[in-house]
Amino acid sequence: MNDLWTTFSTATAHLLSGDPELWGIVGVSFSVSASALLIALLPALSAGFMLAYFRFPGRWIAISVLNSLLAVPTVVVGLVLYMLLSRAGPLGDLNLLFTRPAMIIGQILLCFPLLVAMSLSAFQAADHRVLETAKTLGANPWQAFITLLFEVRFALLAAVVTAFGRIIAEVGSAMMVGGNILHHTRNITTAIALETGKGEFVQGVALGIVLLVMALILNVSLGWMQSHSRVLRHGT
Amino acid sequence: MRLELNHICQRYGEEDLFAIDKLQLISTDAVHLHGPNGVGKSTLMKIMAGLQKPTSGQVRHIPMAGENVLQQAVIYLHQNTYLFDMDVRSNVEYGLRIRREKNSKKVDQALVWAGLDHLQYRKAHLLSGGERQRLALARALVLDPALILLDEPTSNLDAGSVVRIEEMLQDLHRRGTGFLLSCHQDNALTKLCNQNWLLASGKLTVEF
Numbered sequence: 001m002n003d004l005w006t007t008f009s010t011a012t013a014h015l016l017s018g019d020p021e022l023w024g025i026v027g028v029s030f031s032v033s034a035s036a037l038l039i040a041l042l043p044a045l046s047a048g049f050m051l052a053y054f055r056f057p058g059r060w061i062a063i064s065v066l067n068s069l070l071a072v073p074t075v076v077v078g079l080v081l082y083m084l085l086s087r088a089g090p091l092g093d094l095n096l097l098f099t100r101p102a103m104i105i106g107q108i109l110l111c112f113p114l115l116v117a118m119s120l121s122a123f124q125a126a127d128h129r130v131l132e133t134a135k136t137l138g139a140n141p142w143q144a145f146i147t148l149l150f151e152v153r154f155a156l157l158a159a160v161v162t163a164f165g166r167i168i169a170e171v172g173s174a175m176m177v178g179g180n181i182l183h184h185t186r187n188i189t190t191a192i193a194l195e196t197g198k199g200e201f202v203q204g205v206a207l208g209i210v211l212l213v214m215a216l217i218l219n220v221s222l223g224w225m226q227s228h229s230r231v232l233r234h235g236t
Numbered sequence: 237m238r239l240e241l242n243h244i245c246q247r248y249g250e251e252d253l254f255a256i257d258k259l260q261l262i263s264t265d266a267v268h269l270h271g272p273n274g275v276g277k278s279t280l281m282k283i284m285a286g287l288q289k290p291t292s293g294q295v296r297h298i299p300m301a302g303e304n305v306l307q308q309a310v311i312y313l314h315q316n317t318y319l320f321d322m323d324v325r326s327n328v329e330y331g332l333r334i335r336r337e338k339n340s341k342k343v344d345q346a347l348v349w350a351g352l353d354h355l356q357y358r359k360a361h362l363l364s365g366g367e368r369q370r371l372a373l374a375r376a377l378v379l380d381p382a383l384i385l386l387d388e389p390t391s392n393l394d395a396g397s398v399v400r401i402e403e404m405l406q407d408l409h410r411r412g413t414g415f416l417l418s419c420h421q422d423n424a425l426t427k428l429c430n431q432n433w434l435l436a437s438g439k440l441t442v443e444f
Binding site for chain 1: 282285286287309310311312313314316318320321330331334335375376379
């Protein structure tokens with residue numbers, strides 16, 4: 001018990017000391033996950049909107065595939081991407097393996113299905129009168145789409161928060177295609193795995209605290225957004 | 237503005253909902269559209285407003301002499317008005333923002349006209365049924381529409397609110413906006429109308 005407490009307090013002190021290596025690792029995590037999310041966001045929202053509002057052949061297959069992709073383990077995504085990006089793979093010439101762009105691609109593949117599925121359900125739950133009201137007041141299709149995004153913003157923000165939570169905490173893909181190279185591709189989760197393997201718990205616990213605090217902030221925001229979204233739905 | 241419908245047919249699956257050979261509505265008209273449930277009154281109104289495409293046929297907006305494009309708006313108001321998740325004032329401003337037109341005086345006047353100026357910064361979803369309907373009319377008024385199509389505007393409204401809506405509609409008509417309203421029962425609003433349209437058994441009959 002004493003050991004645990006000592007490790008925890010040393011880890012907290014380590015965090016507060018502003019250790020550049022430790023915060024560099026945090027920086028890699030946030031920049032990779034934020035980039036992946038930003039790149040995936042607009043295509044995913046557009047795909048969610050199309051699946052919600054347009055009927056086309058293969059729509060149900062697309063939705064089923066999407067839902068199946070939600071359950072794919074991160075390590076499988078990492079494995080597939082590794083095979084594609086390795087020197088012998090079809091994308092080997094791009095020399096992306098063990099780089100941040102490779103980690104970003106992996107995280108895009110992980111968050112895209114989640115963003116599409118959650119935005120699809122947000123758009124399906126949206127009142128059908130939103131688009132009609134916008135159009136009758138003169139909005140063109142793009143302006144009507146922006147209005148719809150505004151009306152379901154809390155549900156979409158919840159999708160973004162959930163997707164960010166999923167990719168920043170994943171270890172499988174980041175480890176396999178990032179390679180865990182210090183100052184380059186070592187992020188919070190791969191660093192925790194490495195430090196724990198070496199029996200060095202302090203840095204692992206410090207990084208774990210960062211993840212836990214972030215998870216707490218994300219979940220509080222998510223709870224607030226969901227309750228706000230419910231209030232609005234019942235109010236209108 | 238003259239709204240013209242030519243050879244309109246609306247079909248659901250194999251069944252014809254209605255077929256209308258020729259129909260027109262102009263800004264001086266005040267029409268009461270009635271008919272049994274499920275005959276397609278709302279669908280017809282949405283087709284007229286350009287919100288829905290008919291299975292076949294053509295809807296044309298023909299401008300009168302001296303009218304500009306903005307004066308050709310045909311606005312459809314739902315049975316249960318949808319208000320955006322904004323305050324009352326922002327809802328009124330919505331259409332003007334879409335047109336990139338800044339006219340706060342016009343918005344102020346519309347809010348006073350609808351008796352909502354004291355509620356302008358309240359969240360729209362907190363309004364009562366009558367206030368919601370008045371806000372929908374104010375939101376339309378700022379756009380100077382040629383025609384307003386009201387789908388069951390008096391459902392769920394108390395007598396006082398109906399009188400208020402009647403006054404507003406009368407005023408809109410005086411300002412040059414034609415209207416068509418669908419109502420099951422005759423009431424103060426239907427008395428303002430100078431035409432009766434009956435939609436039944438897939439056919440539209442115009443009665444003067």
